[in-house]
Amino acid sequence: MNAIELDGITKSFASGLSGVTVCALKSVTLRIPEGETVGLLGSNGSGKTTLLKIILGLLAPTVGTCRVFGVPSNCIDARRFVGYLPEAPEFYPFLTGIELVRFFARLGGLPGRGREGLIRAAIAEVGMSGAAGRRVGTYSRGMKQRIGLAQALVTNPRLVILDEPTANLDPEGAAAVCGVIRRVRARGGTVLLSSHQLNHIEDLCDRVAFLNRGRLVMWAAKNEFAPQRMDGGLLVESLPKACRPELRIWLEDRGARMEGGPIPQRSRLEQVFMAAAGCAPPDEREIP
Amino acid sequence: MSRTRFSAARMALIAQNTLLECRRQRFFLLLSLLTAAMGIAVWVFCDCGFVAPRAKFLLDGGFGALTFFGAVLAIVTAAQSFSGEIEKRTVLAVLARPVWRMEFILGKLAGVMILLLIFYATSTGLLLGLVMWEQAGPGMSSAGFPAGGGQVSGSAVLACGLVQWLRSGVLAALTLLVSSYARSSLFAVVSGFAALVICNLQSVASDACRAAGSGWAESVVGVIGVIFPDFALYDVADGVAAGGVLPTTYLAGVTLYSIAYAGVFGGLAACCFRHREL
Numbered sequence: 001m002n003a004i005e006l007d008g009i010t011k012s013f014a015s016g017l018s019g020v021t022v023c024a025l026k027s028v029t030l031r032i033p034e035g036e037t038v039g040l041l042g043s044n045g046s047g048k049t050t051l052l053k054i055i056l057g058l059l060a061p062t063v064g065t066c067r068v069f070g071v072p073s074n075c076i077d078a079r080r081f082v083g084y085l086p087e088a089p090e091f092y093p094f095l096t097g098i099e100l101v102r103f104f105a106r107l108g109g110l111p112g113r114g115r116e117g118l119i120r121a122a123i124a125e126v127g128m129s130g131a132a133g134r135r136v137g138t139y140s141r142g143m144k145q146r147i148g149l150a151q152a153l154v155t156n157p158r159l160v161i162l163d164e165p166t167a168n169l170d171p172e173g174a175a176a177v178c179g180v181i182r183r184v185r186a187r188g189g190t191v192l193l194s195s196h197q198l199n200h201i202e203d204l205c206d207r208v209a210f211l212n213r214g215r216l217v218m219w220a221a222k223n224e225f226a227p228q229r230m231d232g233g234l235l236v237e238s239l240p241k242a243c244r245p246e247l248r249i250w251l252e253d254r255g256a257r258m259e260g261g262p263i264p265q266r267s268r269l270e271q272v273f274m275a276a277a278g279c280a281p282p283d284e285r286e287i288p
Numbered sequence: 289m290s291r292t293r294f295s296a297a298r299m300a301l302i303a304q305n306t307l308l309e310c311r312r313q314r315f316f317l318l319l320s321l322l323t324a325a326m327g328i329a330v331w332v333f334c335d336c337g338f339v340a341p342r343a344k345f346l347l348d349g350g351f352g353a354l355t356f357f358g359a360v361l362a363i364v365t366a367a368q369s370f371s372g373e374i375e376k377r378t379v380l381a382v383l384a385r386p387v388w389r390m391e392f393i394l395g396k397l398a399g400v401m402i403l404l405l406i407f408y409a410t411s412t413g414l415l416l417g418l419v420m421w422e423q424a425g426p427g428m429s430s431a432g433f434p435a436g437g438g439q440v441s442g443s444a445v446l447a448c449g450l451v452q453w454l455r456s457g458v459l460a461a462l463t464l465l466v467s468s469y470a471r472s473s474l475f476a477v478v479s480g481f482a483a484l485v486i487c488n489l490q491s492v493a494s495d496a497c498r499a500a501g502s503g504w505a506e507s508v509v510g511v512i513g514v515i516f517p518d519f520a521l522y523d524v525a526d527g528v529a530a531g532g533v534l535p536t537t538y539l540a541g542v543t544l545y546s547i548a549y550a551g552v553f554g555g556l557a558a559c560c561f562r563h564r565e566l
Contacts (some may be wrong), residue, residue, distance in 0.1 A: 056384045058566045076292045084384035090376040094312040107385040
């Protein structure tokens with residue numbers, strides 16, 4: 001079953017009294033199978049957040065249809081399957097962390113029996129147990145991001161939509177969020193992840209969708225963007241030129257071969273992203 | 289799969305959260321303290337001996353403070369709790385849950401109404417305490433308490449507080465209607481105060497047009513009179529200060545009038561918000 005089905009989604013916004021329309025999305029058609037983790041990439045203003053809001057039913061498409069687990073996204077029932085973390089989330093500053101997660105758990109219809117256990121488990125999962133009694137207004141941006149993730153996950157949704165979940169986090173926090181996403185995936189949940197952190201997308205996602213100026217320009221599976229492994233290969237950097245003949249002889253005596261040339265890009269996704277966005281790839285470096 | 293229906297429980301949860309938000313903000317505390325301070329100041333002035341009749345001064349001053357600060361509280365909390373959520377985008381996470389927009393807006397209105405009820409109940413209780421203290425005191429007759437020589441009825445003071453609460457409830461619903469399409473909470477607050485002025489002055493405008501005999505102006509004022517509630521209907525403090533009581537028929541009528549306007553404003557706000565793109 002598809003978790004998300006988008007058919008010819010176009011979204012235009014009228015701007016100002018002059019009625020100038022800005023087309024944020026143009027004929028986006030996409031199928032996201034259940035259980036997959038999908039990265040949504042694109043430059044700023046490419047329409048990622050608009051697309052997420054259409055999936056959540058917060059915006060209505062100008063043209064096209066969107067379904068979540070077969071239910072039209074503008075129908076309230078579609079939201080029973082979804083947990084959502086907005087970009088740069090701002091939550092009620094007057095609530096404590098645990099009150100906030102409890103509020104969203106109750107809104108999501110989590111039954112009273114066992115609810116407190118699930119709330120505490122969700123908070124523990126994002127590493128916020130120590131600060132759960134503090135008011136959200138006193139949290140750092142990273143802590144808000146993490147408590148936001150807890151509220152998104154507390155109802156154990158089938159589809160988790162995360163808009164820039166690692167944007168404000170330190171490396172430790174980002175790694176914790178990546179761990180949470182892996183666990184959601186492991187239990188069969190679908191994750192739609194919008195992010196500019198290409199290494200996280202590369203690491204976590206089964207597929208990647210690229211948006212450029214509102215158009216879906218690429219829909220790539222993992223093997224198309226994951227870094228190629230050089231099994232048995234050895235990369236030597238900063239070796240003085242004088243030592244190269246000596247090393248070549250040593251290697252050839254042992255049945256190996258040495259190749260010079262450009263160092264492969266660390267991230268193929270970055271190249272794919274640049275190509276999809278219509279930008280020139282970064283300069284490649286030569287072995288010194 | 290069963291369909292998600294309108295849920296009073298979710299609405300109550302949103303109302304509870306709105307109430308908590310308003311209660312934990314300093315603004316509510318500040319206004320409550322200011323109202324109490326005004327009431328006590330009026331009471332202290334009564335003892336200076338240069339104001340008469342005492343009852344009218346105490347009740348006019350007390351209900352004046354109550355009405356003014358109640359209106360400020362109604363407008364600001366309604367605008368902040370609704371437009372503020374849209375501005376700060378906290379509404380996105382809420383509406384990404386299976387929550388009807390109608391539940392959200394009615395929950396907000398209910399939360400603000402309960403907050404106003406707490407405010408008016410506390411303030412009217414304080415005012416009633418001061419009035420009863422004055423009536424029981426030794427110097428009351430010399431200053432003429434009440435003006436007509438009778439006693440101010442405690443139930444009339446409470447009924448007057450109820451009427452003021454209804455007025456601020458209608459104002460809160462009107463502000464929510466503005467907030468449902470406003471792009472900023474500042475716009476909602478300013479529009480709320482503009483609506484307050486219109487509602488307070490429309491009977492004066494109507495009388496002026498009638499006196500001037502201007503047919504088209506009378507029609508315009510008549511249309512405005514249908515769109516906006518007439519707040520002159522809620523001005524009953526003078527009668528209470530004069531020892532009068534509020535008839536049950538008046539109370540029933542003004543309650544129905546308020547429910548009708550608040551219902552229409554709330555319904556329109558829900559319609560506007562239903563199609564709003566967030």
